[in-house]
Amino acid sequence: MTQTKLLREQGVTAPAGFRAAGIAAGIKASGAPDLALVFNEGPDYTAAGVFTSNQVKAAPVRWSQQVLKGARLRAVILNSGGANACTGPGGFQDTHATAEAVAAALSEWGTETGAVEVAVCSTGLIGDRLPMDKVLAGVTEIVHEMAGGLVGGDEAARAIMTTDTVPKQVALHHKDNWTLGGMAKGAGMLAPSLATMLVVLTTDAKADAATLDKALRRATALTFDRLDIDGSCSTNDTVLLLSSGASEITPSPEDLEAAVLAACDDLCAQLQADAEGVTKRVTITVTGAGADDDALIAARCIARDSLVKTALFGSDPNWGRVLAAVGMVPFTIDPDRITVSFNGSPVFSDGAPMPGAREVDLSGADIHVVVELNQGPGQAMVRTTDLSHAYVEENSAYSS
Template sequence: MTDLSDSIRLLRTQGVTAPAGFRATGISAGIKASGALDLALVFNEGPDHAAAGVFTRNKVKAAPVLWSQQVLTTGRLRAVLLNSGGANACTGPLGFQDTHASAEAVAAALSDWGTETGAIEVAVCSTGLIGDRLPMDKVLAGVGEIVREMAGGLTGGEEAARAIMTTDTVPKQVALHHQDRWTVGGMAKGAGMLAPSLATMLCVITTDAVADAAALGGALRRATSKTFDRLDVDGSCSTNDTVLLLSSGASEITPSQDDLDAAVLAVCDDLCAQLQADAEGVTKRITVTVTGAADEDDAVTAARVIARDSLVKTALFGSDANWGRVLAAVGMAPVPLDAERISVSFNGFPVCVDSVGAPGAREVDLTGDDIAVTVDLGVGSASASIRTTDLSHAYVEENSAYSS
């Protein structure tokens, strides 16, 4: 977790409705056969409606990603509709029409309720199995219901966080209260197909700070590049990854860009840790830190290569201090390194010094839930960390029958 100053406070009991000016809720619209919550709405009452987003870098983009990228060119949003139970990806032009129809339905329902809204002010996010159309009768009926439900009160942030879960086992939300009386709240989902190099998963962040779209966009890009971009569960990047940041301005406080950046970074970082802890089949939370790199990009690249290596990940699942696999992995990273001067430590214990095993290396205790792997490349002074998880039986089990 990011080091927080005394000026801010993080609470995981609150989420997107913690900032003033936001309503949200989650309902069961029948998209999931299980009857679990599957439709969420986040609504910005204003007075401001600035917004920014970052999206998957996958060339295969889901319909809701294409739609939301388009509407965000205006830099403003009134609402975000999110569903689990189906990704609406690889569904062609008809899938895009489904997303558009959902946004139109939200706009109509909000207008009926008294807030004049256009579809262009509604972002849409979907998550679930790739390749199937959504049951639009259920989605459209659900939109009418969710707007009525949301109208009932300001709570509902946690229901929204629950309604976007797929293989997640717990909802993820957090709120940051700044001493200057403005707030940032967020929710996220994601447990597999997590390998950003971009945004990862679905995440909605709200704030009652006064900030225009450019300020929000800058804060969001800087925060995601240090957090979601450095989480890598399985090297697989989703077609639907979306992170949105909406401001209502309801606090009437305009923080400095630095304060806004720090707050958004802290919220993203905390949500990122929650995603890592609930990743599919996780038994170990692993942080791979590369030091001694020529520059920060190289450190990220090398750390990611290690974090994605199946042999490193299975060894750590087995609490096996097989440091040779770390050297074999980093030796393939496309970055400068001194092959005779690589050093590795596990949980702070040196297991390899100058590319040769250190005394006691095989006996390091890795049985705990958290493992810190630190690798020095011996060529510079830059460093970076990637969060990942082990490769376990449960990961294989969970992913061998997802669509059947």
């Protein structure tokens, strides 16, 4: 990707053939922006999507999974201020009505669109019905706004924020004159399961649905699927990739995969840096496992351990807690062959602590934990954060 320029602006409207908008529709009591639209002007309408593996799926997830089975994805409507999860048949009807309203407004504007070409994403508190009067009025307004010529990637990225403190966008300009853009939201309830947040990626590259799907699944498996803030998996996670083909360039599958991976990786780093209560950006790398999958399991065991995470909040190089966490993996390890390092300083080797292990400086904002199991070629990295007072505060004082 060295010949490609990565920026963090414009996002979904960086590629040709996409418009977007973000407005305050009154779904959030605060009056903050809460409704976003991403619209594909074509000429192509191919798309791919990955969704939460949580068995409790929100109505918009179930709707969008159906939409992705169709041939075309014209538009994505996204709201914050309510997850529309666990809301029964009425909640699903609300999602359907939202897609119908978007399709009707786009058709009225002159782009004949069916509801089955409109994906829906929602985020916010689980369990409440959406205020549909506000959603439907907002849909009319946002389509008018977009039709007025707004190229509103920035506004869309702001409108999907919940506990996020900053919008997350990326734009990759490939040297061969095609572009990949994206936006993401997500700060808590982040744990791997295909994807764990709302993400919309757009590209003006030409690619068929199978190529998009392969590139997206590979990228999410290596990025969003390895971001684990709290082990809690959302009911609403959705990652969509839309192609307009407007560049009229068909990149090689390898170039497309590399671009999608780079965009997802950058959005993932932005999500980690803005996670709920974060004071430390932590990467857990496990090497020397029997297979990559085993390494990933071990890395997640460590990344989810509350005692490891509170120690890191305290800048405490408490490597014993890392050992205790890795000792719980469901495959056989040999503790005497494990080595552990913090920020490059070895702290444990040959079954015993290294000199100076308790004095490693972890006062900075970035902490790298590396665990070498010494039993094979498998390796994996997981991004996480510390477990701080702010995390407890945000998730106890605020119903989200």
